[in-house]
Amino acid sequence: MSRVVINKQNLYSNMDFFVQKLGSVDKLCVGLKDNAYGHGIEPIAKLCKSYGITNVFVKNLKEAKMIDRFDFDKVHILNYIPKIKTKYDITINYLEDIKKIPQNSNVQLKVDTGMHRNGIKPDEIKKAINQITKYKLNLSGIFSHYCCADEETIKTINQHKIFQKLLKKVEGKGNFEKHIANSSGVFRTDNELYDKARVGIGVYGYIDIPKYQKYLKPVMSLIANKSSTRIVRKGDRVGYGSDSYEVVKNTLAISNYDIGYGDGFFRIDENKSYFTPNNKEILGRVSMDSLSLNSIADEVVLFDDVRELAKLHNTITYEILTSINSELKRVVVY
Structure with a gap:
């Protein structure tokens, strides 16, 4: 989940x-x-x-x-x-x-x-x-x-x-x-x-304030779970749109995960790229309830620091954080 x-x-x-x-x-x-x-x-x-x-x-x-x-x-x-x-x-x-x-x-x-x-x-x-x-x-x-x-x-x-x-x-x-x-x-x-x-x-x-930011530690991480995995081939496109992400490798293992813009994770500008903390790239358009990554892991950390996402969306950290759907389960780690 x-x-x-x-x-x-x-x-x-x-x-x-x-x-x-x-x-x-x-x-x-x-x-x-x-x-x-x-x-x-x-x-x-x-x-x-x-x-x-x-x-x-x-x-x-x-x-x-x-x-x-x-x-x-x-x-x-x-x-x-x-x-x-x-x-x-x-x-x-x-x-x-x-x-x-x-x-x-x-x-x-x-x-x-x-x-x-x-x-x-x-x-x-x-x-x-x-x-x-x-x-x-x-x-x-x-x-x-x-x-x-x-x-x-x-x-x-x-x-x-x-x-x-x-x-x-x-x-x-x-x-x-x-x-x-x-x-x-x-x-x-x-x-x-x-x-x-x-x-x-x-x-x-x-x-x-940069000189104080170095003393602070982001509190929230967003975790997505795998829904399915498939092998795609060179020339295949991932997700919505005829001009969506095109596979350039001969074969590529990708998975779909259960977080989308309906959960508050914004769509990525198609002229830009976003990589997770574990260097996995979002492929194609973010859907309402899911997104795809070049990963086969059972779960992925989509972010553990929203500053990069805020820059990508030309907004502020506040907006990224407060947009996360309140219905998603909150789990405290000690």
């Missing part, structure tokens, strides 16, 4: 790296949103709990409820407003959100310091605090988000300055946590000024 393999040792090694930088495991808030960046929210949540993680963030209420049994100290929902009070922290992305959130809910106020995506304007901070009090909400945190911390740019410094200036305006307004850093942001800011960092892609083994 095809499956996603999660490497516990690599996950914990990555967490160790961020904890060392942050100074405390309590300051590492792990990203479990979007099915734990494709890795599987429940197995990753279980591993987080065993490691000692106390803070996590998720996309919506459905994901929050999926990890209830792990009893994290704080679960921060980024993009959902429930109709009734919950125990989770709910994000205020706009002033208009405040009156929509059930009374006595815990809220995290997001401030737009320069990304211009979500969050209140910095000059709306006092108005927001007053409305949070008026509508009987509990301010659990104030946060922002770096837009380009993976780059050497003044933009990150400016965002940090704007956020710090804003926080001074609300000193004494309550006991709330403060956070701004994402994975790359951990290495671009003074972490002692903040209560935690929201680390997503970093704990899964990727960061777009």
Whole structure:
């Protein structure tokens, strides 16, 4: 059976790296949103709990409820407003959100310091605090988000300055946590000024800062199982299309494997080639539920590091990881 393999040792090694930088495991808030960046929210949540993680963030209420049994100290929902009070922290992305959130809910106020995506304007901070009090909400945190911390740019410094200036305006307004850093942001800011960092892609083994990438280890591997094997001959074509892969050897043993684009493994541009970690080439077009390789092995590792695939598809590691079908079984190796 095809499956996603999660490497516990690599996950914990990555967490160790961020904890060392942050100074405390309590300051590492792990990203479990979007099915734990494709890795599987429940197995990753279980591993987080065993490691000692106390803070996590998720996309919506459905994901929050999926990890209830792990009893994290704080679960921060980024993009959902429930109709009734919950125990989770709910994000205020706009002033208009405040009156929509059930009374006595815990809220995290997001401030737009320069990304211009979500969050209140910095000059709306006092108005927001007053409305949070008026509508009987509990301010659990104030946060922002770096837009380009993976780059050497003044933009990150400016965002940090704007956020710090804003926080001074609300000193004494309550006991709330403060956070701004994402994975790359951990290495671009003074972490002692903040209560935690929201680390997503970093704990899964990727960061777009080369000098730190070498310390991280990819956590996910994708395994496909053999469906059939056959011998093809020179001139035969493999898969869909009259111009599909043409066999150039006199004879070639190939096998079909049970992973396709329906499982989230994208089709390969026919002008490009992809080789697995064991140097087996995908032959012809990736089908919906299968693909062919010059291999006769019972199973193959399609990837154990998605950076090469991301380059091949002209995209980012996040997209490759989060596209892997959630119905594929997740198996943790220790």
